[in-house]
Amino acid sequence: MSPDRIPRDADNDYTRAAAQRRREFIEQRCGVSLEHTAQYSFDPAILPGNIENFTGVVQLPLGFAGPLRVNGEHAQGDFYVPMTTTEGTLIASYSRGMGITREAGGITTTVVDDAMQRSPVFVFEDARGARDFGDWVTANFEAIRAAAEATTRSGRLRDIEQYAASRMRYLRFNFTTGDAAGQNMTGKATYAACQWIRQHYPGTISHWFLSGNMDTDKKHSQLNTLRSRGKRVIAEVTLPRQLVEQRLRTTPEAMYAARKTSQLGGLMAGAVHNGVHPANGIAAVFIATGQDEANVAESHASLVFAEVTPAGDYYYSVTLPSLIVATYGGGTGLATQKECLQVMDCYGKGKAKKLAEIIAATVLCGEISLGAAVVSEEWVSSHDELGRNRP
Structure with missing residues (x-):
């Protein structure tokens, strides 16, 4: 050696x-x-x-925020959320958001889509050859699906999107993956499907690559924001005016005005989404529960919508279009990560959508708390009190 x-x-x-x-x-x-x-x-x-x-x-330091009240289809009740961070004020801020949303009756969560992708690309002599190949793929979808699903017990090929450019045909395989995050699963299944395609396609394929990068694995993309990657989950709450005034020391109108102004600033800066700081909560829960931390790059993209209701209350929602989580496999079975998942009853099979709902609700709490701190001019003072750890 x-x-x-x-x-x-x-x-x-x-x-x-x-x-x-x-x-x-x-x-x-x-x-x-x-x-x-x-x-x-x-x-x-x-x-x-x-x-x-x-x-x-x-x-890394571990703390719990909560209790968080979730009125989901998979997560129902109060949860103590494990968060691993070195940033002072973070858990305090999320806990504050959890407190006010709990007083408002809890956060409603809905998983509206679930897919993991691998996107091979096939190259031909010309654009017509690529077009004809795409027609053949559509006609032979069932056989392609059988080849893909033969490699996995839980993965299911839902559909294949197609995108044409030059003499290439990009295929975006969409799989459901059960309670695994599914990147490796979809890679193996798509590879098997592509081998079947190469063996059975009657025309000539110049060459192909397993990834044409239209899955944008571990990178943010507008395509994933629109079409979803992982779980697409929405969290929403209506905060009564009295709670906003008493607990957040501001008003629904002031919160809404700040949101409109910040969205314009984000547009000018070229921001890729309009969330306040979703990566904070997602990263903290990901590290605590054994998720692939690089998936924060995709998972943190958020679509925030807010309005003052006719009754004068504050409606707030967060859509996470590409939340990639697992409750089985990967790092979820490691000793401390498993314990953190078990605290939320999110370890093992049948729990991935539950974890997705809890994380989405957690993100919403952080968005509301930080947004209110900025509006009420408490952001700097709270960091001075809780966030200083210097010699």
Whole structure:
């Protein structure tokens, strides 16, 4: 082994001894102590499939916000929401939003779409060849679906979108994935479908790629905002005027005026969505519950709508068009992440839409709380009180 190569054990690399050898290697070469990263309570044997070169842990503070009252189709009742963050005031702000929405009767949540994509591209001699291929794909959808679904127990191919450009045909395979996030599942299933296409298409395909990037995996896109990726979930609440005035120390009219003004500012800046800070809540819950943290890039896109009702109350809704969550597989089965999911009864099969509703409701609470803090001029003072951790 090269003296500068990180140690690995070819027989069993997921042991405490293997992790210790790697810590000693890093300590010797970098001149630092890894005392705290060495402290963990789980067996490294559970980690294959989650990480390579396991060396220790990075400990992040965990707090709970709530109770959050959700009136969903999958999540119903009060929940304490685990949030992992190093940003002071964040959990306090989300808890404040949860308090006022609970007093208003809770947040109504609705999952309106559910799909995960992989988007291969096929290249032909000319545009007519690509068009004819698209017609053939439409005519042979059932056989293509059978080939894809043969690779998975829970994935189902819902439909295939088609997009034409030059001499290419981009196919966007839309799968339902059960309680898994489904990126790997859809990749494997789409690959099998494409192999079937190559074997059975009567014409000539110049070449193809499994991803033509129209799924925009782990990147925000307007297409996913319109067509959905993961769960498309909507959270909404109507706050009585009296609650807004007493608890948020502002008025529905002032909140609505600030929202209109900020939307114009976001438009001028070229913002990709009109949420206040959905990434804060989503990232905090994702890390706590073992989600793929890179999916925050897609999941944080939000569509906010608000209005003052004829009765003078404040209606507020958040649509998350690309919320990618799992309650089974990936990092959800790790020791602390599993515990956090179990707190919300969101671990295991049949719980992904429930988790999506809880996260959407959490995001709404953060949007309302921060928006009110800005309007009532409490944003800076709250961060000064709770968000300063400097020597």
